[in-house]
Amino acid sequence: MIVEDNAPRSAIAPLVEMREVTKQFGSLTAVNRVDLDIHAGEVHAILGENGAGKTTLMNVLTGLLKPDSGQIFLDGSEISISSPRKALELGIGIVHQHFRLVENFTAAENLHLGWNDTPRLAGNKDLIDRTHALAKQFNLDVEPNARIWQLSVGEQQRVAILRTLSRGARILILDEPTAVLTPPEAERLFEMLRGLAESSNRAVIFISHKLDEVITASDQVTVLRAGSRVNTLRTVDCNQELLAEMMIGRHLDTQPAPPAKDLGPAVLVGKRIVVRNDRGLPALENIDLELRSGEIIGVAGVAGNGQRELSEVLTGLRSIDTGQIFVGDQELTNADPADFLRAGIGHIPEDRYSSGLVSSESIEHNAILRAFRDPPIRRGLFLSPADIKNHAEQLVNTVKIAVRDLRSSVRALSGGNAQRLLTGREIAAASKVLVAVHPTRGLDVGAAEAVRQVLLKARDSGVGILLISEDLSELLSLADRIVVMFRGRLTGEFNKYEYDVNTLGLLMGGSPVEVS
Amino acid sequence: MVTGLAAAIAIKLGAWNVGVEGQFFMGAWAAAGIAFALDGLSGPPLLTLMFMGATGAGAVWMLIPALARAYLNISEILTTLMLNFVAMAFLAYWTTGPWRDPRSQGAVLATPKLPEQTRLPTTSIAGVEIGFGIFIGLVLAILLTTIFRKSVLGYMVTTVGASERAGAYAGIKVRRLLVTVLLASGAAAGLAGVTHMTGGAINRYSTSLSSNTGYMGIAVAVLAGGSFLGTAAMALVVGAIVAAGNSLRILDVGSELGRFGLTGFILVIAAVGEGLSRYRLVRRRPIDAANIADSPPTATNSTEDTNT
Known part of the structure; x- marks a missing residue:
């Protein structure tokens, strides 16, 4: 199937435009010259595999990360988003995968926590009344008096969404909103998002890697792969096969390895x-x-x-x-x-770094994590320093990593070397x-x-x-x-x-x- | 010194034994009981039994907090702290009841003096009187350091202390290790109790046996960063200051000032210094565009304070 990059755009100027946005982490280009147009009244899905750059792109848009190059326009004028607070002032709000609510506070209290519009001497009743009013305004079903820990995850999410909306978000971003939801909860969420986009002329962006929900819930879909935008399409023009192909990419760099020869028991x-x-x-x-x-x-x-x-x-x-x-x-x-x-x-x-390796400890310590119970490393109640050193040296030589000091901490190794060390140790154990x-x-x-x-x-x-x-x-x-x-x-x-x-x-x- | 080591043992595993004070008194109680019951024995065998009883009692006093932490995930900080008060009530019962000192007047909670043969010897170096407790502390510190650095147990404690997940991954029975280490911490605190009672000036089971020695031990261990030898060294310094305060009092120079004021002052300075050492002094430059660009993103609203 031939895919042309001329997704139909509405005649109205977009609410947000990102132009050639690039973000690098060291040698890794997480987001590579990505364009993104978000229109008022639409639900826009950002689709991609893990590591495709979806979250990084959204972190740029919400001021958590500063792009290395590229421009962002809001209502046609260029803006600089220095912090999440600034983003929210501009009307860009995000609901994270973890909602960042205070478990022991009520929904009303969470909603008003750290918000400049909260009346100074508000009593509990004021907060509840305000919460009712806001819930009604945005047509969200929120129980103001319930404590967060008493709520289901779907209900907690609604509190988090209401909190973001009530602070004036015109662009509501949701980071993998269905990751923690049951299917009926997810369905209800998408109905709500759709209503929100259509009735109030806001834009909703959601990050996802699930094809079915992108197809059912979005108006537009932007597919990212390995940091680059593959395409932006109207969802009605897509099907799951097309999106899967764009998300994963057809070509493979490497030849498949030769198959297994002799299968044992x-x-x-x-x-x-x-x-x-x-x-x-x-x-x-x-x-x-x-x-x-x-x-x-x-x-x-x-x-x-x-x-x-x-x-x-x-x-x-x-x-x-x-x-x-x-x-x-x-x-x-x-x-x-x-x-x-x-x-x-x-x-x-x-x-x-937290279970396979003890990152604060030395290479020697980590090298014997699987073997410390057995001789020759274990001598009765004690460990033999000479045998520990031998074992670590052998491992380091087998996996071919350059190490100056076996007593230096694993944290000092590069990610690749740490993983080689771990892999070598586990293969020896396996x-x-x-x-x-x-x-x-x-x-x-x-x-x-x-x-x-x-x-x-x-x-x-x-x-x-x-x-x-x-x-x-x-x-x-x-x-x-x-x-x-x-x-x-x-x-x-x-x-x-x-x-x-x-x-x-x-x-x-x-x-x-x-x-x- | 020994109370510091007791706290340091738990810290190695990332746990907090705030009940050193209580285990200290339980150790003293067990030792006193043994001394009263078997006062016909000569010094060495009686002292041996007293030390064994004291370590055992300290460990038993830690048993409930240790099991509760390992199997029910109940904070050992709360349970050990609360058992301190129980230990003091226990002391009040024994010193006003079965072991009451008939010669004592007023409300002093103390037993009679222990049999003379249970007193530990003191030596004197360059005119400074050295209690036997210091040697017990030093030996224990060296022993613990060796176990910690060289033994399989020490290896497991380091691993689990650094990351519980890594410990489970390495096949270490994390709960069992946690119980073992906490009990060892309690045992060391009990040992501290009998050492103070037999090696110090107050040769009886009494409230005045500890001037917050248990709590001081925790502070000392924290200041030493959980290191056993560091704890021992730190304890000598703090101990010297407290002792100096006592001497000053005898000379009628500001008594409480030396005892608590000075110690507290040094502890506060050290603790604040510890915290400040993580920062670096930088000269403030005029704010310019490049600086703003490099500034890290501000925290999200999770850190904002509450208006409600």
Whole structure:
């Protein structure tokens, strides 16, 4: 399908224009010469994968980040947005994913907190009356007297939206508003946003990576990929396939790695795993998984669909409600992390600086994080300094990173080197299975490639690897099988060379697809 | 000094034992009880039993806060602090009831003097009287430093202290470790109690045994940044100031000023200095455009104060 970049624009001048906006973080260009027109009365979706630059772009618009170059116009005149406060004065307000409300205060109190329009000596009744009036004005259903912790997430979100609107936001930005909502709550939110845009001539921008909600809820959609704008389209002209293709990008830089040669026996088996998350909602529903020696299973999906829980369950960090887990022929259902480790499971976690590595401690300390229980490093009750040094030296040499002092803290290493250290350590620990979560996220091309090569080498030596990644091209290149995760379920399974990027994109976005 | 070490043990794991004072008195209680019950024994075996009893009692006094923190996630700061008051009520019961000193008049809460053989020896270096407690403190500080730096336990404490998630990831049983370390902290506080009672001037189980030694220990440990050897050194300095205050009082020079005023003053200066050391002095330049451009974004409204 040919896509032309001449999205129909209304004759009226846009409310906000961003022209050639660029923002760099060090060598990474997070937002690259992006244009964006937002018109009054429209709901505008910003669509892209994680790391595509959506949030950075919105942070520029709300004054949290200063662009390196580019211009921003409001009502046709150029503006400089120095701070979020300034942005709100100009009428640009954002509702973050986390609402920043005071849990123990009532909705009315939260609404008036730190607001210049709050009457000086307002009593509780004044605040409640004002809140009622504002809720009515914006047609939002908010219970002024309820304390925030008593409200559902959807209700809390309405308080946060009302707070932003009542402070004069003409452009309301929502950062992944449905990430924390149940589907009915999401539906209700979008109805409300639509009403708001149409009736009051405000503009609503929402950030999303879910195709279905973009199609149902927006008038215009801007697709970002790797920091650049791919296109801006009228939503009525789009379908999910088109958007998925634009969001993910068709071309792949790397040739797929050669497929696995000899598949061994099953090394990690999960049977009907059910887990509830901390809010009591289902995080994993009936997951069945069989990982065999010498293969890489890729788990595709947008973050927050249960990948974190899956990786924690398979390494013993989270207990399961029902189901079974086997490593080899040993049952490890609800065993300790130490038992999983002993059984030969390595783990490259998502939050590498707070759980995979102890960033305030030395390279030596981190090198033995998996091996400190075993001789020769452990000598009775004590640790042998000489053997610690040996172990750390070996690891540093294996992963080929230049280190001046093994006692310097891991924090001083570059992101790429820290990840190499972690990867090397975990592969050494992973005699049977490696659970790798976003192993190349945030790394530059060279470092990412190095990590990928190490994974392939481990696979060829007989380790079974579960690769959880949001980077579809990485999965396409490395994985021997791909499963898609959506809302706690595995929704599709593909063998190597049988992938269809569009189908994958649709499944990741939650569209029902008939898999042959 | 030993109370400082007790607090420092908990700090290593990022926990706060505010109940050092209470565990201190419970340690003293257990030791006094053993001394009264077995006063026929000679010094060394009796002292050994007293020290064992005191560490045990300190640990037991920490048991509830430790388990509550590890398994119910109840703040150990509150529970340990509140148990201090319980320990003082406990002391009031024993010193007015079963162990009341028949010779005492008025409202002094104290037992009779302990048997003479339980007094720890003192030495004198260059005319300065040195209590035996200092040696116990120094030995303990060195022992703890060694355990912390060289042992498997120390490695696990460092890891969990830096990041609980990393500890769980490394397969460390975080809850069990938390209980162990808190109990050790309580045991050390109990040890401090018996050391003060047998090595100091007040040779009885009494309210005057501690002049806020437990709380002072926490302050000392914080000032030393949780380091064991630093705590020991810091405790010597603070101890010297307090002792000097006592001497000044004997010489009839501003008594309370030396004891509390001076100590408090130094602690405040040190604490403020600690905080200020994180800042850097910069000369204010005239505000220009470039400066504004570089200024960090202001905080969002989460930090604004309340009007309600």
